Amino acid sequence: MKLENTDDLRVLIHTARTGSLTRAAVALGVTASAASAALKRLESQLNARLFERSTRAMRLTEQGRVMLDYAQRAFDLLDEAEAQVGADQAALVGTVRIAAPSDLARNVLLPWFDDFLALHPGVQLQVHVGDRPKDVVRDEVDIALRYGALADSQLVARTLATPRTVLCAAPAYLARRGTPATPHDLAAHNCLVFMRGDRHHRTWHFSKGGERVDVRVSGDRSVDDASLAHDWARAGHGILLKTGIELQGDLDSGALVPLLAEWETDVYPLHALLPSGRFIPARVRALADFLAQRFTTDPTNSFSPR
Missing domain, CATH: 1.10.10.10 (Winged helix-like DNA-binding domain superfamily/Winged helix DNA-binding domain)
Incomplete structure (x- = not known):
């Protein structure tokens, strides 16, 4: 046939x-x-x-x-x-379509994308930014960066980082509302909630010495864009629980203060997802390798409060 x-x-x-x-x-x-x-x-x-x-x-x-x-x-x-055809065979050419969470893209990836394009001037990046996960096949994405557990076995997953979430707030908020001493105290605080996947993340988990505490939080604002929740926290509007990758610069500068450091929070691994069984162009593999190397070696990203 x-x-x-x-x-x-x-x-x-x-x-x-x-x-x-x-x-x-x-x-x-x-x-x-x-x-x-x-x-x-x-x-x-x-x-x-x-x-x-x-x-x-x-x-x-x-x-x-x-x-x-x-x-x-x-x-x-x-x-x-x-x-x-017609290009330098040793050079990478063509478009790479990548999807990434909003805060990760803005606070971590943007300068890395600049560096990658400087290394490979024949490559163009098409970046899809948002906190609702993209479907790698249906949405025509070459690489999707995604936090958390993975349910889709049709994808090839490469773990880039395994950060814990960090509880934090701005000094102005703590001066106005006080500093929580235990996870239970969060019930009396204004907590900033954003969506993970397709639902709002309203139950926060903590553990210490075999004790586990699950706190149902609330506040006067929630959002489907994690970068806006981050902005609200910086502005002193509430307490935020978020992966440390995006928070590191503010934690280092003191714009945000880590809270309840003696309590362990959830780990949210970050994966690079590619379609399984498909031909993967060299430019796509190169970007995945580049990001993996940066997450491993970049000295500004320890992903935990210091």
């Missing part, structure tokens, strides 16, 4: 990404009927049903998932070949 038209594979890819044949047609600049005909032609040539169709969405069958993986790999190889 030989596929008659590789553009039919693009219909498969975009339909899988959007969950809609109509949206796939719009993305490809063709009519809905042309996209439908292409998908039917592909299924006929493969003698396989690639999607389960419903009134709400198009869902891949098992055969569809297999074909999607190989189709994506094929187009990645073609994109890499086009980028390399």
Whole structure:
């Protein structure tokens, strides 16, 4: 069996990404009927049903998932070949699409991205910033940086750092409201809450000498952008519990003061996620390696209060 038209594979890819044949047609600049005909032609040539169709969405069958993986790999190889033709074969070229949490991007990654681009002037970065996790396949992301436990076994995960969360507040807030002496005291404080994944993180965990304390916190503000919660803490509006990676500069300068240091807090490992089984261009591997090296050796990032 030989596929008659590789553009039919693009219909498969975009339909899988959007969950809609109509949206796939719009993305490809063709009519809905042309996209439908292409998908039917592909299924006929493969003698396989690639999607389960419903009134709400198009869902891949098992055969569809297999074909999607190989189709994506094929187009990645073609994109890499086009980028390399006419270029210095030793140089990295092309675009790397990376998604990162907002505060991590602003407070840690921005100067590192500058350094990476200076080393590889033929590379362009397309950075997606936000605290709602990106889907590496559906959202067309080459690398996703994500905190916490990982549930998706379809991804290759590389651990970059294993920071603990740090409880902290600005000196102005502590002067006004007092300093908590135990985790239980947090119930009487204004605590700044932000979203992790798709829900607000309102229960904070502490442990010491075998004792575990879970505190349900509250406050006058919550947000879906962790960098704004960080800004509120710096401005003296409340107490923040956040991974130390983004806080280190403020902890070192005294803009934020660590609290309850004798109590252990949760560890939130930071991972670089890449799609499993796909061809990974050299430029993507290079950026993943670069970030891993920086998180290991950068002297300004011990990720814990000093």
